[in-house]
Amino acid sequence: MTVSKSADVGVAKPARSSRKENGEAAGESAALQLGELSELLGYSLKRAQLRVFEDFLKCVAPLQLTPAQFSVLLLLERNPGRNQTEIANTLGILRPNFVSMLDGLESRDLCTRMRSTNDRRSHILVLTEKGRAVLARAKKLVATRHEARLNELLGPANRAALLDMLAKIAREF
């Protein structure tokens, strides 16, 4: 039996049906067939990821945090005493790019660079008081607005299974 001839895609946004909500009219004759596209794990992965990030942004909008920024704050809280390279590497952010990112967080007084006493090359990253407070609020928003809805949509068991598989792909694929 033909297994899966799927593949991958590059997606951007859900694509709003140009202005007419219900049926269709002018040039929009009928819905296109995704066909084998819907069997491509990469395609669905990307679309789901975009959707989830979009929702995250919306949920945390009051705190003006991007997913990337939130992940940095989370890592700093969990791993005190680390330097830029370590944090950046863990998140898969390149060091040069991490600099301006930290500039942004530091300018908002969410974290601070402290010169290490052992190694005066490196900067130890520490959450400020405000950083901890913002992170705490962000966690609540994410939990109650964002992840809760995902949990609701999928069900707890499925959500856990999904998370496991995604982690496995990231780790072992």
Add this chain to the structure above:
Amino acid sequence: MTVSKSADVGVAKPARSSRKENGEAAGESAALQLGELSELLGYSLKRAQLRVFEDFLKCVAPLQLTPAQFSVLLLLERNPGRNQTEIANTLGILRPNFVSMLDGLESRDLCTRMRSTNDRRSHILVLTEKGRAVLARAKKLVATRHEARLNELLGPANRAALLDMLAKIAREF
């Protein structure tokens, strides 16, 4: 009971452990704790997506096709007689950005823009012979190298469940 305080992240690449493969030495004291990060669906989604796209690129490298390009060719094959706006919208690509993408495909003789006889504003997109051939080869590469490995990693049932959940998120979340 505390449900899920997870959230989202911005990830880039797996972050190779700066040159020493096995244990660790100089500044790299110990592995950082991901902590709540590993409970964030968005984080795992992004990392998995990057990993899958990376593998896709590698598998289809001989044909020099990106996931996005592959998805366009797939859509064209499945939906003949459509114009740029329709294809772009379906893939979530903005029309302005789709122009240069098509330029690329057309310059490689993979597809052609044909003026529509009904509506002389629009371009009907058609796969060329070469386009069909390349697409066919790409499908095989993707199926045998890429998706087959994913199938192997997750198992057919899990893979199907994963795909379902991702599609559900993209559709209903």
Add this chain to the structure above:
DNA sequence: AGATAATTGTTATCCAATATATCAAAAGCC
């Protein structure tokens, strides 16, 4: 029919994320 609005493909930009090369300061190694 004629005026007005909408659609299509396109160009020109803009912004953000990502990637590489390079550098000075500081440590590590022989």
Add this chain to the structure above:
DNA sequence: GGCTTTTGATATATTGGATAACAATTATCT
């Protein structure tokens, strides 16, 4: 003390994604 490596930083290139505007064409409305 010299050579290499590491760290944070700067500059820069590339890419993906987003908006504004435009000419040509088509649709709509009166």
